[in-house]
Amino acid sequence: MIAAADTALVLLAAGRSERFGDLDKLEQPYLAEPVGMHVVTALAAVPFRTRIAVVSGTCLDYGARGYRVVQNPRPEEGQGRSLALCLPAVRESGARAVLIALADMPRVTAAHIYRLLDTADGEAAVVASSNGEHPTPPALFGAAHFDFLAALTGDEGARRLVMGGRHVVTSPAELVDVDTPEQLAALTETVMRNART
Template sequence: MRTERIAAILLAAGTSSRFGEEDKLMAPLRGKPLAAHALETVASMAFQELVAVVRPLEQAPVIHRKLERRGYTLIVNDRPEDGISGSIVRAIEYLMPRRRVRGALICLADMPDIPPTHYNRICMAAEDIRSVVASTDGFSPSPPAFIGRKHFPELLALKGDQGARALLSHGIQIETSGAVLHDVDTPEDLLNGRTVTPT
């Protein structure tokens, strides 16, 4: 499916409890905040819509500004403790009335090394609104992932921190390296990521 028919959802509202006191998404990585890597890569592509789910403005003012400058519609998740599912539900509620959107590409702001080519491979593997396409390192399905519009009602019923994992396990899986799919949960993850060169 062409990206022009897809909404990109960037999830950037997590509490980062495993990272410590510092704001994980603002932690410096290769010359810019961690979240800037994913948000800029996604914004460089021709999506129908750019949607970012974020914490309230007072908790993340810099991220808000960066996202707005790149053309994202911001949706505030004022209950990030509800887990990733709460963010997905809010984004899908926003997209439901937008009939031109045929599916959503769910991306994580703490995955800094996903290249545009991988996002594009996922989108191109999606045939229609029934498609589900996940990333995998060869072991388990993960974001970034495409979920077709037919599954939006199922996404609205999500609860907790499992996200759409059950749905992704039944879809197509596009394999890439674990280095590309790594996400930053701890300061150690960030240190490891400083030396990674995205492919």
């Protein structure tokens, strides 16, 4: 396992929300807070070595929640660029691993993150989440992969590494991401319906 105290949390929040119309999806209300703050709240008690948020134009104040904020002025270049931009801060922290989470996944739990950390077997580890069909973030990468992550470009990201890594299966409901207003409305309705039963 890799301890949370040896792990840098990177929150990717620099997407362009293209499928959400003119609105920033991360700022849209979902239950008691904006979509982009749910994972922040869920992981607040996990004692990460450092927390880094990669942003582009959002009004959400990740700095006030203890995150070092890294600006991505060219989000159109994809998640690979966001990962590369945050790696200097990850290295500076002395972390042995980086845990990458997406701000548009509001149902992720701390329990699942601890399962990823428990599955990691050292600095060569690659551990991703899975809905039982395919791997997805959140994902953990040991320090042996920092050079690879720092050189990423485009939307391909770390997919090749992830496909060859270990996968921790959890409920598909936990790994849902929000890309459209319809998805957000359906997610809200599902949660509210479950709360009534």
